[in-house]
Amino acid sequence: MTDDAAVPRDRVLGSRLSDERARRVVLVSHCLLNQNTRYAGGATRRGAVSELVDELVDAGYGIHQLSCPERLAWGGVLKRHSLWLYDSKGKLRYAFRGVLLRAFVWWTRLVYSSLARQVVRDVTDYQRSGVEVVGIGASPSCGVLTTLDLRASLEVVAACPAAALTRDVMNEQVVLGCRRPGDGLFIDALDRRLRRRGLTLPAFEHDLAAELRGRRQTVLTSPAPRSLGRKSA
Structure with a gap:
């Protein structure tokens, strides 16, 4: 009997x-690697945020692109x-905005919860395989520290x-002007799923305001990452 017999086959x-793998992977918000899915007026690059890609490659991270939750939930x-x-203020549909917004948020949370479940499966797989996992999010939906006030944002576009x-109105008033502290709706769903599984995931925030205003980051x-989820007791 060899010593290998007492060691799990995968180990x-x-x-x-x-081999050469660093066993480090970062889960990256979809639009940071593909700006074609950004909200209209919000793309600052032809494709990816190249300095972010360079930073991750230089640090030895594999890059795992998350699906865009807004593309999946919002049409x-x-x-x-x-x-x-x-442009609905003063029109009939504006009178039903409360009901429509509640339905919109309900559907958004449903889709985001399903997507978060898949991401947690991916995190579990990586971690069981001995791979360190971190995340990088960007608001509106994937903000780690900031989120979009949907009601306020939709009131701006309605009026x-x-x-x-x-483009300036969209970025400065509809998006940046309606941000507030807190996690985005998708990050909130992911955090809850991680907690259920007793998992933790360090997550950094890409500063959307800095990107839109042409500042490299x-x-x-950046400051210490936020810890999503928690370890088992």
Whole structure:
């Protein structure tokens, strides 16, 4: 009987087939690697936020791109389900905004919860395989420290005539002007799923305001990450 017999097969194979992987992976918000899914007016790059990619590659992280929760819940790349309130003030549909918003948030939470369940499965798989996992989120939905006040944001677009809705209005008033402290709806769903499984995930926030205003940032050397979830007792 060899010593290998007392060691789980996956650990034996991992030792014998040791290679160059650093066993570090970062879960990255989809739109940081693919700005084609950003809300209209919010893309600052032709494709990815290249300095973030460079930072992660230089630090030896594998990059795991998360699905875009807003694309899945809000009607595809153009977020068609969120367009019903645009330029609606004074029109009949504006009178039903309370009911419509409640239904919109309910559907959003349902989709985000399902997506969070899959992400937790991925985190579990990585961690069981001896891979360190961290996350990088960006508001509106994936903010680790900031979130979008949906009601306030939709009130801005409802009151803004279509002809006056510019890129600056969208970024400064609809998005940045309606942010508040707290986690985004998807991060909230992910945090709750991690807690149920007794898992923890350090998560950094990519500063959307800095990106929109042309300031470069180094995410991994920003203030200490927030810990999502918790370890088992």
